[in-house]
Amino acid sequence: MSAELDLDLGRLVGKRSAGVIAKHLGLTTVGALLNYFPRRYLDRGELTPISEVPLDEDVTLIARVVSSSTRTMKARRGTITDVVISDDDGTPGLRMVGGSDYRGKVPGTLKVSFFNGYRAKAELLQGRRALFSGKVTRYGGLLGLTNPDFLLLDEDPFVQGKDPESLALMPIPVYPATGKLTSWAIQKVVEALLQTADLDALPDPVPPAVAAREKFLPVAEAYRLIHAPESTADWQRARDRFRYQEALVLQAALARRRAQLAAEEATARRPVADGLLAAFDRQLPFTLTAGQAAIGKTLSTELAQDGPMNRLLQGEVGSGKTVVALRAMLQVVDAGGQAALLAPTEVLAAQHFESIRRTLGPLSRDGLLGGFGNAAVQVTLLTRSMSTAARKQALLDAASGTAGIVIGTHALLSDNVSFYDLGLIVVDEQHRFGVEQRDALRAKASKPPHLLVMTATPIPRTVAMTVFGDLETSVLDELPAGRAPISTHVVGLAENPGWAGRIWSRSREEIDAGHQVYVVCPKIGTDDDGDFSPGETEPTAADLEENGTARELASVTAVVEQLQQEPALAGVPLAPLHGRQDPAVKSAAMADFTANRTKLLVSTTVIEVGVDVHNATLMVILDADRFGISQLHQLRGRVGRGGHPGTCLLVTTLEPGHPSRRRLDAVASTTDGFELSQEDLKLRREGDILGASQSGGRSTLKLLRVLEHEDIIARAREDAQKIVGSDPSLQQHPQLAQAIDGYLNPEKEAFLERG
Incomplete structure (x- = not known):
């Protein structure tokens, strides 16, 4: 970094002012405060x-x-x-x-x-x-x-x-402030810094040709005008310069990382003419969709290369991503390697384990010793809640190569887990993992393994360019045959209080028809704040209180008690499921529901991802306004999976016209996940949707907003690819390389490498 940017802040503004800034904002250098732009x-x-x-x-x-x-x-x-x-x-x-x-x-x-x-x-x-x-x-x-x-x-x-x-x-510039440090106090220190810093000595990471094309202000003038503008035009010109600079630095970092990944040497996993994959394809009871076949061919080609595959596979709930991933895993096993599937929860890991073994049928070998063979593959589950004996056996199977496919949760990341020859990592629902976790699994391979990242949350193009720019992207946008449509309805109890009882009689009708029902609550018990994903919108006054009285959100424990007394559900076997339960209790509850012994499951969002019960046809989401668009879309994807039409009821007590009901109306209006993801990005705090919550900080983007600035991101991406393409090590662009190194602090490194 430039010596001026690296200077201790106290040398230019005094120890007292610098101490206050460091204590409340965590900023200690000249560059850190100069880049603390007004909100x-x-x-x-x-x-x-x-x-x-x-x-x-x-x-x-x-x-x-x-x-x-x-x-x-x-x-x-x-x-x-x-x-x-x-x-x-x-x-x-x-x-x-x-x-x-x-x-x-x-x-x-x-x-x-x-x-x-x-x-x-x-x-x-x-x-x-x-x-x-x-x-x-x-x-x-x-x-x-x-x-x-x-x-x-x-x-x-x-x-x-x-x-x-x-x-x-x-x-008046308004800075992001804290409870004990006001915006004007920050502004006062910034004003002092602008008078003492040698702004003309600061490096410019934007190549001169690009700066001239864009008619950018010089760096020194841009810093002065973004912090101390005399007119609106002043800060707008400065902001435009730094916004593009941020986009270019980020895209250059992604392009450089992509080039570095491509240069790594991996073990090629070439297809075997008459191996497990061929046998699997012959026994499939259905025909792959055109999208599944096309992406499968792409994965097969990339797995056969000497460089590591790094691909993002996104697709709608139920689009068949798991089958695509399983075919890739079988190709690796055919070639003598192992595949690891990392899932975010034990419920999802167990579901994957059962689903993959069931899909493999006779090709799944359980409990047999020996190396890899073409007859069958051993699938092993590894979670923290397993018995000591089962866990030891799973560890032995992974280390010896007996297990061709190892499915697990964070337990896979433990130091005592090793692999015989890890060739492919499949990460499910990547947004739930940080870079450290993924790298811990990569480190267990002797050579860089191939990587397949899967997500069922549709990602707008702008987010994909900004967050997953170092990964190739594939999209499954069609549903396999047998997936029935899901109808979604907003149940407004404020205007129709009589519908409260109808919800449960409707549930009974579904159960009497031989089907099953999910009931989703935002809370586990009456003593907690709610089971919400990071990044959901903060509650408004009307969310929490109605007519001056407290609004009590539905909880699993209270709803179970209520439904046990509900006449319409008399005699119906029901059970709770939530994150505070013992893992064995959770597994048993899920197994009972999967086996149709439990007819109605009252749950938190623990069933949001991966749970696959084909007989479930109705989902009731209580206080649905407390969930985000992405969560609601994920949740309703749990029904209609077995060829029977699915129904999702979004229950709310908020008045019509309330801003929080806009989310519900959006979800009810379409099942197009990409359309909803755009709406989600508009309504949610962007920093969270981009993954800043992994590091507990604010958005890693300062001025760039991915939904609003697609043209800037695309232009910067094109510039970055040209620069890195002709100068992969950035030796001819040292100031850009310095800016990347400064930009990629640990928080932003985690953000950048989410893929």
């Missing part, structure tokens, strides 16, 4: 009174606090701080962003709510003047803001004493 800019022009606040639009308010109160939530742990604000002494206080479709009016005052808003509670005291920014929503018939960003103007040295005309001319 947004507040333009105080075109001011409008609070009384004309527009519904469902982003707004920025300058207002004074009238009152503040904090209460404890009943539906979940934590507090809600309610702040009432008014126009600042009657002067204009609102700037609209967007259109002017006024669909609601709140005269004079506005209610602002914060969940666990400790900073809001401490700072937004009566009489304080502040700037608020957020989206206006309706709750209880009135308009308000939920968890908006805010900036105290009383204490901001950059705006104190300025008249409205002066304020309107100068954008």
Whole structure:
């Protein structure tokens, strides 16, 4: 990195200021703070009174606090701080962003709510003047803001004493702040840094020809204008430069990694004319879809190469990815190697184990000693909950080469697990694993193994380019014969309370017809916050409370008790399934449901991925608004798998028109996973959908937004491929290489190498 960027921050802004920045933001160098860009800019022009606040639009308010109160939530742990604000002494206080479709009016005052808003509670005291920014929503018939960003103007040295005309001319940068470090405090240190740093000495990772083509600002000027703009055009030009620079550095890193992977030497696993794979194909009771056959041919060709295959296989729920992966595994076994399938949960690992053995039929050899042969293959399961004897045998089978296919959970990553000749790694639902876990499995092979990553969550092209850019991508977009359509309906209990009983009589009808039912709950018990995947949208006020009373979310334990007393389900064998159960209890519950001994399964999202019960035809998702689009799409894919039409009921108590019901309407409107993934990306926090939750941090992308900036990503990708193609080691582009090294800190390395 440049010596200037690597300088200790304290040398340029003083030890005291640097200590505060390091303590609260974790930034210790000049480069780290320079690249801590404002989240947004507040333009105080075109001011409008609070009384004309527009519904469902982003707004920025300058207002004074009238009152503040904090209460404890009943539906979940934590507090809600309610702040009432008014126009600042009657002067204009609102700037609209967007259109002017006024669909609601709140005269004079506005209610602002914060969940666990400790900073809001401490700072937004009566009489304080502040700037608020957020989206206006309706709750209880009135308009308000939920968890908006805010900036105290009383204490901001950059705006104190300025008249409205002066304020309107100068954008205010708003930095991502913490509870004890305000945006203006960060801005003050940045201003000092801009005056002392030698910005003209900073390296430019963008090649001169590209910078000239794009008409970019010089690096030094871009840093000045992104942090201290005098006009909107200033920060926009600077932001455009750094956004493209970020895209180019990321795409160059991906292109360089792709070139490095291609240069590795793997063991070629060539097809055998009359081996296991050929025997498997002859006994298949169905014909492969055109997509399965085409992708199978691609995998076969790549497995036969001396360089490692690195491929992402994405496909809809039930599109037949497992059969494609199994055929690849059999080709590797035919060639004398072993295949390992890594699954995220024990339930899914056990399902894969049973499904693969069942699919192999007589080609599956259990418990026989000996090396590889063409007659059959041994499939071995390895999980942490196995008995000591079974686990020891599984470890021996993997190490000796007796097991051709080893299926397991994180237990496969243990130090005491070894393989005779690991040739192929198949990772199922890759978004549940981090790079360290995948690399731990790769390290168990004597040569770089071939890699097949599978996901049932459709990935928009922009995300694939940004996250999985070092992998070749294949898509299965057609369902095999026998998959029945799934009809999805939103069951709104707010407008139709009588439907609550009908849900269970409808379940009984399905059971009486010989089928089975899933009931999915967001919580395990009444004492937890909910069983949600990382990245789901935060609750709004109306999500958690209705008419001022607590909203109790459905839990597995409570629903089981309720359904045991439900007249419509009298005599129906039902059982719970959730993540806190002992593994043996979970396995037994799933086995009973699979064998049709249990007719109704009350579960959390533990059944979201991989569970394959062909007789299940109805899924009831309670408090469905508490799940994201991707989760709902995954969940409903558990029904309609055995040729019988499937039905999914999305049950909600939220009022029609509530923003959280938009997700439900989207899922009910289509079964096209790629269409839903685009909608998902719009509604969810982008950092989470890109995998930042693996490292517990914010999004690794600073200015780039994959849904909005596809053209930028594509242009940068093309530039990066040309640069790396002609200069794989980047010797002719040292500043770009330095930028990649600086960009790939451990958090971003995990993000980049998710594939």
